[in-house]
Amino acid sequence: MREVNCHDEKIHLCGNIQSFGYLFIFEDDKCVGVSENCAVIMGAASSTVLGMTVEAVLDHVAPSFGLRGDKIEQAVSQSLFARFVERVTIHQKDYFLSLYRYDGKIYLEIEDCTPQAVKTTKLYYYAKHLEDQREGKSCWQALTELIKDIIHFDRVMIYRFMEDNSGQVIAESRSEELESLLNYRYPEFDIPAQARELYRIFHARHTADVDERAIPIMGKAAENFDLTRCSLRALSPMHLQYLKNAGVKASASFSIIVDNELWGLVACQHREPMHVDLSQRHLCTLLTQYAVNRYLADFQKEQVRLHKSLSQLEHSLKSDLLVKRDLYDVLENYANRIMEVMNGQGLIIKRDRAIMTVGEVPDRKILKKIDEEIGTKEFFVTDRFKCTGFGDDVEIFPGVLRISILPVTNWYLYVFRKERLIEEVWAGKPEKVMQIDAEKKIAFPSPRTSFEAWKKITKGKSEKWRPSELAFIENMTHIIQQSIAQRGGEIDKLNRELVRSNNALDTFGYTLTHDLKNPLTTIQLTAQMLLYKKDVSREFLEKSMKNILEGTQLMNDMMDKVYQMSKVNHVDFVFEPINPRSKILNIVENCKQQYQVSHLEFNMGETLQVMGERTLIYQLFLNLIGNAIKYSSKKENPKVSINSFRDGDTVRYDVKDNGIGIDLKESDRIFEIFGRMSNTEGYEGSGIGLSIVKQIANKLKATLHVESELGVGTTFSVTFNNVPVAI
Template identity: 30%
Template sequence: MNNQEIVEDDQLYLSEGIQEHGFLLIINHDYSLVALSENCSDWLTNPVNHYIGSNIWKFIATYFPNYQENLKKGIDEVFEDSDERVWMEVEVGPFGCYLNVYGTSKYIYLEFEKKAIDQNVFFPKIEVFNNLLVKNKDRIWEVTSAYISKISGFDRIRVFAYDKDNNGLIIAENIKHPDLEGILGCYYPYTDVFRLARNIHVVNYSRYTAQINGPTIKIISNGVDHPNLSQTSVRMVSPIHAAYMLKDGVNSNLSVSIIVDGELWGYVFCQSKDAKKVNLLKREALVYFVQMAVNQYVENQDLKDRKFYEEIRDFELLLKEKLLVQNDLYKVLNDLGDRLCYFAKADAMAILSKDELHTYNISIGKRKVDAIVDQIRKVEKGSYFTDEEFVFKYGKKLGLETERFAGISAICVDEKESLAFLFFRKEKIQKRKWVEKPEELIAEGKPNVQFVHEDHPYLDVWHQTTYHASEKWTDMEFFFFKRLREIVLVSFRMLAEEIQKLNLEVLNLNTALDNYANTVSHDLKNPLSAINLSVQMMMQKPDMSEVLRMKMLKNTKEAVNIINEMLRTIHEFSKVKGYDYKMESVYTQDFIPQIVDFSKLRYAADHAEVEFGNLFPLHGEKTIIYQLFQNLIGNAVKYSAKTASPKIKIYSELDNEFVRYHIIDNGIGMAKEELSNVFDSFKRLSNASEFEGTGLGLSIVKRIAERLHVKVQVDSEIGLGTAIQLTFPNDN
């Protein structure tokens, strides 16, 4: 969520009132009340107009005497940082409420939401949902819609995804109420309603309307200030949106943004036929579950992309190897025609040069191919061209028939040599079902596109059929085209020694990527565990004390900061060509106690006694020094956690030009014969089988120590514990 405002020229799409389950106070930067919701009269002693222009601190002293300190602190925080949001629980007259304090450039908003009794008693479980996502990697959104339906009690859950043309597709759906329509696999055109919905959901990641046809509570202002309500969670849905959803049989709606790589990818719509009250905590849990699904979806897509890129990389190596041996570009490419068509997702291929034509899976003459290339160059001057309707557009002119192929993509490798690739795709009749009239597409009047209107009780259903076209080329295929062109250019212009050099770079990159993946998966476990445990505790104990809740939130925020910095630095750290470290004074007393706390949480070692001595500052790169201590302290806590009285000592001492750190535990220890290979990757100790781990921790320590010129000494005995000594150059 970000705190920018939405400004719309057409007020038909905006609502300047709130829902009846909320109250709203708005103050300016002079701490004066400039607007209040009309229903504040339910708990005020005077008419609402009486308080316009009042000082907020006097107002709070009168109506919130028990919360003065917390409210002042929250309002001050938002004044200092307009992107900040402060949540708390308060009593507003006879009402128990959640209070959300947030700001924009001109105003501070105090938004109250009455607590609702959740009729659906099913309580969500993070572990259960996570296991479902992991076990159903190809059905992420189906699983998400089904689980959200179960825990929320909404009558219908829909997952809506945008396509490249901004149209929407229903990709998953779960329906409980028999009167609500199912439209899985149907499209929505990009109308004004969805344009505004997109604007709202980029700013406000979730929107909830308890009763769409309920009353709109007016905002009473001083007549001069007109605050924007686009950030207000209890804001009433606009009249045009209300009519849209009521027509769809819906009277309650919770929509949650799906944000992928910083962009709005789609929504999860939770809808009910009748008005529905859902507690704020349950809604926040639903938002969290949607984010879990997004994370798993992104991870799955990354894995698929990585697999595809690895296939391309392997093909590149094969292509380079064959070129090196045979030194005949056209023969090699022709021999690999099936692989080239596989990556281009094409049915056939042609390679054209000045004097030669090589084809795969198609019979076509050079004169015809020359004519196709001439037509492409009239349309596109760049190196890449795709048109899924090429034959439909130019077939009559060029003497081509769609029975053979419909779409063409082309790569111009070298104009001087007239070297080009053509990939052909066959016709595929495409059908789409629209649940609203696609006005713009129909207005285009394309002769190969047919629209038929369906008689439906309340939806405006249109069936689209597209003829004489192939499937569109995707970003993945474009990536392959670019790599193919680069490889052919290199092969065309460079000597065999250069090709061997490229092979070596690819192998080095593979090694770096492997190290990067291993390091990330290992070192993120501590902060992720802290986040997971903190969130679980807050969800399972909604009535926890404010002090404990703030501690959990602080743990979560610190862990997120650590993850962000770690991902940035690990990525740079793993590059083949090295990393330009930001060397600085590193004050370990700022984070070593935090590492201890996170490790205790992760390994259930609250009973461990940790003794700290002097923690002298070091000179180096802060993030990787943090990783160094995280791995070593984490091991000390983990391998001593199951002893009767776990004890750990962490201290440092100065020795002329060195700073020596000691980490000593009384854990399970290591056999002396195993100490010589303890730093090997994936090496697990013989007595560590009952402890979680991958055997990567000390290998990461070794890599960091080598780069920072730190000497690591390990002394250990089975059953007595382990002592680690780190000797740092004293450059402070």
């Protein structure tokens, strides 16, 4: 006996339409198919319509309708819309006329209009209602309320397809006397595969009256007329019986399409016959798509929030892995946070014989069994792991994830989830009942007769692992592997750093040897004179001692600055958003006292945030502002100003003074270590401040620019790159 399944039925080739409309099908501009009821609007037998042109049929049906000749071809060929639709009057009654091309043919549909006209002026309020998600109301719940208000059905549900193609009601609006079906599950065979495919292609379907006789199409054989995109297509007898068994007289459905896939349906049911006309269906389809866009926007926001949270954890983990030597110790410190992100009840880090556990985990015997069944797989994940051969009192962990931290080593990370008992309420027992046709010797599925709540408890499974969780654990493993690989190159890096450090020390050593000769010579000559000269005067003694003190102080300052330079060269810094305003004000006050410039005129504009390290930012402004105040301190009216400006993703700070200025002919020496300009005599300093500024700017990936005029003043500009607008 041959078995015929629901998905074998060619429902798009049914050869029948519903009674609320009329259908004409044209091929090569001749009518090849017409619904049997067309005599009502044609005023002639339906058989006489066969062979007529589209224009001739329009002349008979709607003489006042202006679509004729080339305009007909334009109407069915336009790319902006799938079909041409107009409201027309036939025999003093309003109809919707639709004209479209499909499968090499032209289809003309005429259907009844309902007295309740759709008010397009309400579109704005409909959209606002979908956006209003107060009190935890989802866009799907809002959509059911709107569609119920538009078509006035007893029940409007959002039916979401699950991974196994079964469905679940996730939102519902209904008449008060009806029992709620919210969260009810429906089996896959309730909506067979070919029906789902039609829903994916054509987004609005409805049945006005399940008891109304279907109207046959005259002309060619039924299988020659593909009614996939026909709004009037009759439902299959099996589906009509299904609706009758459910106590439904009229139904409507609107496809929820996400990423070109059928995500779900807006399923509408009414206990009495009810026609939903074309304008109502179009409005419901539009609002359904609007709800999809709202859902996707909310989903994307949640994904961005989750990604940001996971990225912060990954960044923190990466930083610790690079700084701390013991990777195993780092993972132990992060174990609880990893388990929380993975929504696990337990976690194990296993390296050779060492095992570290967090939360609730299987014992070692079960862990060994898990390892034996997983084998050498580097990444394994399941929500239904079965561990047989142990007693009933053993804790069940069907959710198992194991990932190899280092391939070729016995170093693994496990995350476990406990069994989650799930009670599902189904609209009737999800079982397919077959009927036998003895004559044809076939067995075919019978429409379900029972829709009473049937409870099913699912055991042996954990909550499913989400894609974001799996992506996080894989990223975390890659970070660990990258850290280990990076450490593999640390020796070479340290060697290169040592060479660079030695070169820098050579430079410092040469500079010290050369520039310390002057203060050392001064100290030596002064000491010799004091040693050998007899009867020195008090005045000469004081002058000599002052020379010695100044020389030693100069040497001490220079060595301090060299030490500062060595720190700037060798320290790695973590950048963060900084507004230097408070630092600048503090520096200005200290420098006014240091250089005794109480009458300084200081102006500061807006201070924008920059990306940097706090110590470096302080040193940078300390040297720039210190120089500005120092070299303008002997002016009658010393002035210093600081301003910041944004240009795209850069922020520029200008430190301007009216001091002695710089001869830009010597610009190649401005940032040299100990390189003092020729006009700085009479001002204290060792010439290392701007060298430090240059080194700091390099560390901050900032650029320096100098504008100056001798005797007029100097402006130092520092431009910070890659500064986000909102930090």
